[in-house]
Amino acid sequence: MTADNVTEPALLLRAGDSVAVARRDLAAGEAICVAGHSVTATAAVPRGHKIALAAVPEGAAVVKYGQVIGYATRAIAPGDHVHVDNCGMGVPALDHGFGRDYRPTVPAADIVTFDGYVRADGRVGTRNFIGVISSVNCSATASRAIAEAFRGDRLAAFPNVDGVVALTHGTGCGMGATGEAIDLLRRTLRGYADHPNFAGIVIVGLGCEVNQIAPLAESLSARAPGLVAALTIQDAGGTREAVARGIAAVEAMLPVANEARRTAVPVSHLSVGLQCGGSDGYSGLSANPVLGVAVDLLVARGGTAILSETPEIYGAEHLLTARAASPAVAEALMARVHWWEDYTRLHKGDMNNNPSPGNKAGGLTTILEKSLGAVAKAGSTGLMAVYDYAQPVTASGLVFMDTPGYDPVSATGQVAGGANLICFTTGRGSTYGCKPVPSLKIATNTPLYRRMSLDMDFNAGTVPDGAATIAQAGADLFALMVETASGRRSLSELNGLGDNEFVPWQLGAVM
Structure with a gap:
């Protein structure tokens, strides 16, 4: 424009x-x-x-x-x-051109920093929470009860602790003890339990579930003494006893967690999960390319951006394979695309089932159109690596993680992989929160930004309005990302959202 x-x-x-x-x-x-x-x-x-x-x-x-x-x-x-x-829909003939457009990123000359929590393993958190993680749905209520005990003024004496959040889910049993489904769940739980936005962790199990807590607790990175606790309801003597023990464990962690202080670190420690939800006809011409500019600014300074939602790059994957840093990276991406084709076929589905009714009401007609706009979030730099769901992200630059297009499931995988900030573009309106990680909502159009002013953190509608260029808006968004990583509260945080959005991807038969 x-x-x-x-x-x-x-x-x-x-x-x-x-x-x-x-x-x-x-x-x-x-x-x-x-x-x-x-x-x-x-x-x-x-x-x-x-x-x-x-x-x-x-x-x-x-x-x-x-x-x-x-x-x-x-x-x-x-x-x-x-x-x-x-x-x-139709089936377009795509030229995947593996690596054809790859160009090494030119590092930026300036140094940008944010104020984060440097953990013992060198990773950096953008928030300072204590987490209560259930191993199985059977311990979900107890886990929530533990976290609920720290609502209100209970944390007033610990101003450096952002809160206590329960991470509960609907699985953990009724599944095989080996195989893809249990591996994926354990990888997701481990990623959260090890996340740098958690100062301490309490793991709560029932006791007899398939997803036993011992393997999870034993696989975690080292933390300071007292910052990891594990218990089962059956060993504790019942629900009330387990809740009491969990509350006591959190109380013991709070003074230690409160000692954490923010320090200035390079923005290379920022790992951003890229999401779009409730997309509309403006997504691909305002918010997504604006986020793409911010991603380029981050990557040029050594940071990481995680593009995901494999069903929502379908038909646009050739734009990413052409930017792949190696043929192996491009082949890994195509392998995931083909897996999804087989997966939907197996379940008598259709990749064009996406866009959703809301997307269509907003002007999107086919998944090809939606995907072409969604890929704009990835900016213009090379694609450096492809990861499985919830796999730890270790590469810098733009990477891809295989996830469903359903936003809570997708973002859960990104956070498990190490994302310490979420940037979420929306045209129809989304209020998505993502504890323990801040989530920025980026409106594609000004009417939405005004209508949901208490939920939208950034207005990319200035671009189609003619008030800003994509480059200008992208630079402003990058500055907001840095401020948010440094402690500025997102609107979803101010609204108290994010306690129910932990949704691990469930695969396989329920037994």
Whole structure:
């Protein structure tokens, strides 16, 4: 978007596109001019939806972003509203070009720091919580009761402790003692228990579950004495006894956790999980590319950005494989894409089941269109590594983690992998919180930012409004990310959100 087109009623994103995106509601019969194309709307076109600038014959490709987003299911005339009734999925021929566009990142000359909690293993936290982790759903209520005991003024004497959070889930038993499902759960729980945003951890089990707490407790990194506790309800003598023991364990940890102090560290210690949820027609032209600029600024300073949601890069994976640092990285990404194709086929599903009804109401028509916009979150740097769900992320730069597109499950994997900040773009509106990690909500459009002003941390709607360029907004977002990592509260934190969003990915049969 430039000063020449921000006043036009619709936006042409790339020369040669067959559609433009409506900047406001267009009325049927309204004559408009977009980048030299004069058309008359044949039907009402809602804000954020697509209007055809050229005729598209039945079966021909519909092009947006300079890429195929679908195929005309019937002839489309100039001025038509292009959406689900005349545009379908199809299978585009993609040129994956492994590594073709890879360029080593040029390190930035300046040094950017944030104030974080340096842990004993050298990793850095952006928050200072105590966690109560249930090994199985059977200990979820007890775990929550322990954390609830520290609501209100109970932590007033410990100002450097951000809170006590319970991480509960719906599995841990009724599953095989070996195999992919239990390995994934244990990897997720271990990632949280070892997370640098936790000063201390209490693990609570029932006692007889498949997911025994001993292997988890024994695999954790070393912490200062007294900052890890494990108990089972059966050994404690019952629920009330276990809750009492858990409360006592947290009380013993609080003075030690309160001694932690923030110190200035390079922004290379920042690991950001990239999320988009409740996407709309503006996501791919405002919030996602704005976040992509912020990602480039972070990566140039040695930081890490974790792109995920494999079903939501489907049809746009060629933009990432072309940026892969090696053929092995590109092949690893394609292996995950093919796994998802097989997985959905096995369960009689369809990769185009995504976009959701809300996405479609916001103007997104196919998963190809949604994915092309979603990949913009990844900026322009090389893809350095591909990780399985909840696998510890050790590489710097842009990396990919295989996760579902469902945001709570996806972000849970990112945090388990080490993300200490979440950046979440949204066009329809999301209030997602992510304890123990701060979550920034980035609005794609100004009406949303104003309507949900107490939930949206950043307005990328300034870009389609013409008030800021993508580069300017990206620099402002990067500054907010650094401030948030240093302790500035996100709105989801101020609203007390994030206690129920720990959702590990469940695979395999429930036995």
